[in-house]
Amino acid sequence: MNTVITIGREFGSGGRELGRRLAEALGYEYYDNEVLTEMVKHTEMSENYIREIVEGKSHRLFPITVEHTFIAGSDYTIQQVQNIYRAQTEVIKEMALKSDCVIVGRCADFILREEEQVRLFRLFIYADIESRIKRCMERAPEGENMDEKQMRKYIQKVDKGRAGYYEDYTLQKWGDKSNYDMCFNTTNVSIEEIVDHIASLFR
Amino acid sequence: MNTVITIGREFGSGGRELGRRLAEALGYEYYDNEVLTEMVKHTEMSENYIREIVEGKSHRLFPITVEHTFIAGSDYTIQQVQNIYRAQTEVIKEMALKSDCVIVGRCADFILREEEQVRLFRLFIYADIESRIKRCMERAPEGENMDEKQMRKYIQKVDKGRAGYYEDYTLQKWGDKSNYDMCFNTTNVSIEEIVDHIASLFR
Numbered sequence: 001m002n003t004v005i006t007i008g009r010e011f012g013s014g015g016r017e018l019g020r021r022l023a024e025a026l027g028y029e030y031y032d033n034e035v036l037t038e039m040v041k042h043t044e045m046s047e048n049y050i051r052e053i054v055e056g057k058s059h060r061l062f063p064i065t066v067e068h069t070f071i072a073g074s075d076y077t078i079q080q081v082q083n084i085y086r087a088q089t090e091v092i093k094e095m096a097l098k099s100d101c102v103i104v105g106r107c108a109d110f111i112l113r114e115e116e117q118v119r120l121f122r123l124f125i126y127a128d129i130e131s132r133i134k135r136c137m138e139r140a141p142e143g144e145n146m147d148e149k150q151m152r153k154y155i156q157k158v159d160k161g162r163a164g165y166y167e168d169y170t171l172q173k174w175g176d177k178s179n180y181d182m183c184f185n186t187t188n189v190s191i192e193e194i195v196d197h198i199a200s201l202f203r
Numbered sequence: 204m205n206t207v208i209t210i211g212r213e214f215g216s217g218g219r220e221l222g223r224r225l226a227e228a229l230g231y232e233y234y235d236n237e238v239l240t241e242m243v244k245h246t247e248m249s250e251n252y253i254r255e256i257v258e259g260k261s262h263r264l265f266p267i268t269v270e271h272t273f274i275a276g277s278d279y280t281i282q283q284v285q286n287i288y289r290a291q292t293e294v295i296k297e298m299a300l301k302s303d304c305v306i307v308g309r310c311a312d313f314i315l316r317e318e319e320q321v322r323l324f325r326l327f328i329y330a331d332i333e334s335r336i337k338r339c340m341e342r343a344p345e346g347e348n349m350d351e352k353q354m355r356k357y358i359q360k361v362d363k364g365r366a367g368y369y370e371d372y373t374l375q376k377w378g379d380k381s382n383y384d385m386c387f388n389t390t391n392v393s394i395e396e397i398v399d400h401i402a403s404l405f406r
Binding site: 124126128175177178180181182183184185197198200201202 | 329331378385387401404405
């Protein structure tokens with residue numbers, strides 16, 4: 001039976017890095033943007049359009065941009081979003097059934113919650129807002145000059161998108177600990193240092 | 204520097220058992236009712252009275268029973284509660300500074316949060332209500348005949364008391380993951396089986 005670790009994470013908490021390093025430490029497959037790439041194949045929609053939806057930048061009841069064309073919320077739009085939901089479910093399940101893996105984001109915790117053929121661990125990674133601002137500013141690409149105030153706003157915006165999409169898709173509250181098996185607070189913690197300890201939970 | 208693991212827990216989640224086994228696995232001191240016993244020595248109040256307060260059965264603004272005597276909420280009562288708070292803080296800090304240890308409940312996570320002389324890990328143990336009812340009914344002492352409905356009510360009452368006391372004392376929300384370093388969901392998990400994995404986080 002495959003072990004699947006899903007990672008939900010607040011933006012800037014280091015959750016993605018933790019997922020990547022955890023997969024490395026355990027010798028598991030790692031899926032992050034790969035989920036999106038596979039969804040493109042399943043739907044034949046553009047990656048940009050899918051990204052708009054899954055990052056919660058567009059809401060299904062509001063106008064959505066499809067490849068430079070502006071469409072009002074309509075049966076067509078709702079149909080498209082449902083296709084995306086379906087593709088996401090298919091892709092995640094295929095990945096989970098293929099081998100041991102770590103999957104970051106994409107409501108994987110919800111999609112796999114009743115999948116009897118995998119040993120599922122649903123992790124949520126979080127941190128206080130100050131440490132997330134700090135982590136993001138340290139890791140910003142050179143030339144990206146957001147100040148602290150802008151970064152705070154940006155973090156809140158990204159998380160709002162994630163929460164919105166998760167809640168639309170799952171009807172559950174994003175980040176509510178009852179939806180996860182383990183939650184780790186990474187405030188003031190080095191991901192590199194804790195990842196081996198966390199890996200030992202799954203060995 | 205001592206390692207101190209504090210355990211907050213929902214009633215019936217197996218948090219106390221987890222704490223005890225974790226201390227055993229790591230060779231740490233284990234403090235649970237011992238905190239209360241020490242508080243009795245620090246305050247010279249009766250154990251029953253202190254228990255009423257720390258389990259949230261009495262509220263400082265409502266009448267409180269002190270050894271069969273009924274007192275209305277008064278300066279005297281408030282003073283008594285403050286003495287209990289002070290004793291709790293002293294006792295927890297003494298324990299933390301003495302050796303590596305696991306401390307269950309008693310707002311230890313909050314009391315030690317800024318203690319620079321210990322390596323602090325604040326755990327919160329939770330589970331869904333159905334599995335908590337099941338765990339409690341399986342472990343009920345012989346002759347204790349609560350049915351499922353009564354058990355559910357009892358669990359909610361105990362947790363309400365814990366939450367109330369924690370929130371009065373810390374002004375923080377009990378069980379809110381932002382106040383803890385790690386949260387573990389024990390729904391459908393055997394404490395005995397997971398404790399060695401969790402212990403490896405601290406080795």
